[in-house]
Amino acid sequence: MSESVLNNYAQIYVDLLLNKSRYDQWDMNWFTEGPFWRRTSMKFSRTYKTIPDYEIGNLKHGKSLTDIVSDAAQLEKDIAAYARTAPQEEKVRVQYLVEHSHQLSVRARLLAGEQMPYDEMTRELYCLVAPRREERAFARALEDMGTALPGVGSAAEKIARFRQQIRIPREHLLRVCREVARTFHDMSRQHMDIAENNMPRIRVRELPGSMQFLSVLFGYDYDRIEYERNFNLNYPWTVDNLVECIAHECEPGHLVYFEKRTKAFIDTGWPEMSVVSQHTASNAFSEGAARHAITMCFDNDLEKMRDYEREVVFAGAGLDKGLAEVMPQWHRFCEAAGYGKLEATRNLWDGVWTKEEAGAFLERYSFNDLGTGVETLERAPDDAGHFAAHDYARDVVRAYFNDVAPTIAEQWKLYEDLCGDDFSMAGIADHSYRPLPLGIW
Numbered sequence: 001m002s003e004s005v006l007n008n009y010a011q012i013y014v015d016l017l018l019n020k021s022r023y024d025q026w027d028m029n030w031f032t033e034g035p036f037w038r039r040t041s042m043k044f045s046r047t048y049k050t051i052p053d054y055e056i057g058n059l060k061h062g063k064s065l066t067d068i069v070s071d072a073a074q075l076e077k078d079i080a081a082y083a084r085t086a087p088q089e090e091k092v093r094v095q096y097l098v099e100h101s102h103q104l105s106v107r108a109r110l111l112a113g114e115q116m117p118y119d120e121m122t123r124e125l126y127c128l129v130a131p132r133r134e135e136r137a138f139a140r141a142l143e144d145m146g147t148a149l150p151g152v153g154s155a156a157e158k159i160a161r162f163r164q165q166i167r168i169p170r171e172h173l174l175r176v177c178r179e180v181a182r183t184f185h186d187m188s189r190q191h192m193d194i195a196e197n198n199m200p201r202i203r204v205r206e207l208p209g210s211m212q213f214l215s216v217l218f219g220y221d222y223d224r225i226e227y228e229r230n231f232n233l234n235y236p237w238t239v240d241n242l243v244e245c246i247a248h249e250c251e252p253g254h255l256v257y258f259e260k261r262t263k264a265f266i267d268t269g270w271p272e273m274s275v276v277s278q279h280t281a282s283n284a285f286s287e288g289a290a291r292h293a294i295t296m297c298f299d300n301d302l303e304k305m306r307d308y309e310r311e312v313v314f315a316g317a318g319l320d321k322g323l324a325e326v327m328p329q330w331h332r333f334c335e336a337a338g339y340g341k342l343e344a345t346r347n348l349w350d351g352v353w354t355k356e357e358a359g360a361f362l363e364r365y366s367f368n369d370l371g372t373g374v375e376t377l378e379r380a381p382d383d384a385g386h387f388a389a390h391d392y393a394r395d396v397v398r399a400y401f402n403d404v405a406p407t408i409a410e411q412w413k414l415y416e417d418l419c420g421d422d423f424s425m426a427g428i429a430d431h432s433y434r435p436l437p438l439g440i441w
């Protein structure tokens with residue numbers, strides 16, 4: 001009886017999310033209509049992106065943003081009322097629905113023009129509030145990187161030069177992308193239950209310069225996702241962001257998450273498992289975990305990751321392998337840059353800095369090359385919480401994993417279980433949550 005009540009609430013949640021996607025075009029990261037789906041015609045474009053990766057047609061029509069705001073508020077109230085008397089065995093699922101209906105409601109209000117401070121926005125959407133980082137931590141990151149890099153000139157000059165030196169020539173992009181995707185697929189399969197034929201087809205093509213890749217979904221069923229990923233030849237790929245992008249977006253990152261959610265949806269029939277919405281706490285887990293899982297592939301050891309980058313990426317791209325020595329330090333610098341971007345977007349959102357001031361801050365610490373700071377912030381209005389839900393989320397997830405799963409084998413098991421689970425992000429942040437093993441509902 002009560003499961004059907006919850007399924008009914010969850011279906012209203014999914015319908016509202018789909019309707020909201022008309023006003024929030026990058027929100028739906030994944031959506032499964034039923035137990036399987038297959039593309040049956042070639043009437044699609046490889047030159048623009050649709051989200052989800054196929055046309056959902058009428059499912060997103062029928063409600064104005066005002067309707068969504070009021071219906072989401074009602075849903076939130078109804079689920080909160082149910083939660084007060086929910087039986088113990090439903091607590092985790094009910095808490096997930098309480099949080100996610102609230103996040104839907106907040107996101108809809110923001111789209112309708114409501115304003116709130118940055119920290120409140122990230123707490124309401126992701127259950128995360130990133131602590132502030134002092135400017136002197138950024139100054140130290142810049143200085144340390146400058147010291148570690150070879151050659152002459154200021155730290156800023158050395159960093160700008162290094163970015164050029166680790167840039168992958170376009171004629172090698174396809175080969176490197178395929179090899180990286182293949183090795184991360186193999187490493188993921190070694191640690192998790194993932195089908196052999198799940199590796200996306202890797203292509204390269206000319207796309208608008210700011211776009212990293214374009215995906216085309218051809219089908220899915222229980223444990224199979226048939227994806228094509230087109231990497232942009234015009235994007236300035238460096239060794240670190242190519243590795244990060246492939247591992248994060250494909251395996252062991254989002255593709256594994258989508259697969260495990262689809263399995264969970266089919267195993268349980270719970271509608272909320274059929275969607276992955278960008279502006280939610282479960283997705284902040286997925287973003288943070290997709291980043292942490294990259295280092296898990298190298299036993300959380302940046303030296304091992306450097307060896308891989310040197311032998312596979314530097315070698316495959318025809319780059320100077322001697323430069324790979326500084327990659328561990330470079331990854332630490334990139335992490336500091338992520339926090340710099342978080343401060344820039346927070347101060348921009350809160351009206352403390354103008355876009356020009358925030359851009360100048362990013363360039364001052366070489367988190368962006370000269371003249372590109374403002375450009376980075378252009379996407380800020382659509383996804384202002386990005387760096388809280390990715391960079392800070394990674395550190396929240398990493399701290400939780402290191403605390404509750406001390407060995408690498410335990411971390412892989414934890415990651416796989418959590419991908420198919422409907423937990424609360426609050427329980428990850430305060431380290432109180434333990435998942436049930438997959439297959440027990």
Ligand SMILES: [Zn+2]
Nearest residue numbers: 248254287290
């Ligand atoms: Zn992501």
